[in-house]
Amino acid sequence: MSNAQAQSYAGPLAGVRVLDLTSVVMGPFATQILAQLGAEVIKVETPEGDNMRHVGPMVHPGMGHIFLHANAGKRSIVLDLKHPEGREAALRLAEGCDVLISNVRPQALARLGLDYEAVRARNPRILHVSCCGFDQDGPDAARPAYDDLIQGATGIPWLMQAYGAAEPCYAPTTLSDRVTGLHAVYAVTAALYARSQTGQGQAIVVPMFEAMAQFILGDHMAGLSFEPPRGDPGYARLLTPHRKPYATRDGMLCVLIYNDKHWRSFFAAIGESEGLARDPRFATHSARAAHIDDVYAEVARLMRTRTTAEWRALLDAADVPNMPMNSPADLLANPQLRATGFVRETLHPSEGPLHTLAHPTRWSATPPAREQTPAPRLGEHTRALLTEAGYPPDRIEALLAQGACRAAEPITA
Numbered sequence: 118m119s120n121a122q123a124q125s126y127a128g129p130l131a132g133v134r135v136l137d138l139t140s141v142v143m144g145p146f147a148t149q150i151l152a153q154l155g156a157e158v159i160k161v162e163t164p165e166g167d168n169m170r171h172v173g174p175m176v177h178p179g180m181g182h183i184f185l186h187a188n189a190g191k192r193s194i195v196l197d198l199k200h201p202e203g204r205e206a207a208l209r210l211a212e213g214c215d216v217l218i219s220n221v222r223p224q225a226l227a228r229l230g231l232d233y234e235a236v237r238a239r240n241p242r243i244l245h246v247s248c249c250g251f252d253q254d255g256p257d258a259a260r261p262a263y264d265d266l267i268q269g270a271t272g273i274p275w276l277m278q279a280y281g282a283a284e285p286c287y288a289p290t291t292l293s294d295r296v297t298g299l300h301a302v303y304a305v306t307a308a309l310y311a312r313s314q315t316g317q318g319q320a321i322v323v324p325m326f327e328a329m330a331q332f333i334l335g336d337h338m339a340g341l342s343f344e345p346p347r348g349d350p351g352y353a354r355l356l357t358p359h360r361k362p363y364a365t366r367d368g369m370l371c372v373l374i375y376n377d378k379h380w381r382s383f384f385a386a387i388g389e390s391e392g393l394a395r396d397p398r399f400a401t402h403s404a405r406a407a408h409i410d411d412v413y414a415e416v417a418r419l420m421r422t423r424t425t426a427e428w429r430a431l432l433d434a435a436d437v438p439n440m441p442m443n444s445p446a447d448l449l450a451n452p453q454l455r456a457t458g459f460v461r462e463t464l465h466p467s468e469g470p471l472h473t474l475a476h477p478t479r480w481s482a483t484p485p486a487r488e489q490t491p492a493p494r495l496g497e498h499t500r501a502l503l504t505e506a507g508y509p510p511d512r513i514e515a516l517l518a519q520g521a522c523r524a525a526e527p528i529t530a
Contacts, residue, residue, distance in 0.1 A: 133157065135216045137159060140167040143264075191493060192493055194496065223253060250324065262326065264293040273288055276356060281356070336355060371439060385435070386435040459475045496524045
């Protein structure tokens with residue numbers, strides 16, 4: 118096998134080394150994607166470990182379900198970054214890395230002596246990526262940020278209540294963390310390309326608040342786009358309380374009759390070509406948008422007249438978009454996800470059989486890795502990584518004794 122072929126099997130980021138100082142969801146989600154794309158990710162953890170290690174369910178302590186899914190493909194080293202020798206070990210690791218990524222607040226990272234200037238002094242080509250709550254040029258630069266707080270600050274609970282929920286509520290997923298994590302992924306890959314052209318490293322800030330403000334305002338600025346305003350905020354189609362899965366005669370079904378062709382096909386399929394099809398509220402995209410509550414309510418009435426199976430057959434034949442309302446358990450058995458290999462079963466050396474998820478993209482020449490090493494135990498690779506950084510065995514044992522680092526205990530039966 119040629120070197121080029123070997124690289125293609127290892128993924129498009131093969132050869133890139135990432136020093137990962139992230140924890141919880143946002144940063145680990147980003148670095149897990151980088152690992153799937155072929156990067157070598159070195160996960161630096163505190164002696165207590167990433168918080169998500171301790172959120173169950175789990176088989177063994179310190180191996181919580183979210184941690185397992187967000188940290189596959191990485192190696193774990195435990196360093197006490199407040200200990201001078203722990204900090205020095207992190208800097209020595211950074212000397213051999215292309216990227217340092219953290220979601221420690223920049224002010225705290227500077228106090229640890231791991232800000233961009235300190236790391237650049239040891240590795241001028243480093244890409245220093247700071248995932249933080251807020252752009253550092255604003256008054257909120259030093260504020261702490263978590264997913265719930267950023268959801269609230271960018272209007273998600275307000276939108277939920279203003280348009281139908283009984284009270285303000287958050288989206289039931291770590292939306293801010295994962296949206297910002299995706300921003301971090303493209304920031305790293307774009308910066309790697311820029312460095313390939315210029316030879317220069319740089320500092321990059323990926324702020325949650327601004328990332329989510331872009332995400333929300335892109336849909337919901339609406340009338341506030343104009344000065345003076347030409348209406349209220351909010352994209353009406355997304356916010357009507359009627360925008361939800363439809364109840365059928367015996368279940369639920371997700372249906373989106375969207376463009377003019379869909380509506381003509383839908384009305385022909387249900388025998389309403391001379392009835393509702395002539396209602397001016399349904400005539401054009403603009404008319405439907407202006408009467409979206411009435412439109413969705415009428416579809417809801419019609420959906421209750423047939424079973425889910427009857428509707429799926431009719432809508433598929435008419436090429437009207439529809440999908441079942443799945444649960445997480447349904448997704449694990451979904452024929453599409455099984456056929457593509459996205460959902461698979463793996464065997465973790467300490468946690469046993471697991472459902473795991475592949476990278477969702479497909480590449481013709483440099484595909485992401487289909488198999489990854491399992492999520493590591495806390496400090497599983499401490500000794501190996503320190504050895505690679507040039508520490509002799511006696512020095513590693515001294516660091517362990519000083520509490521500057523920690524290594525995992527061997528797996529016992």
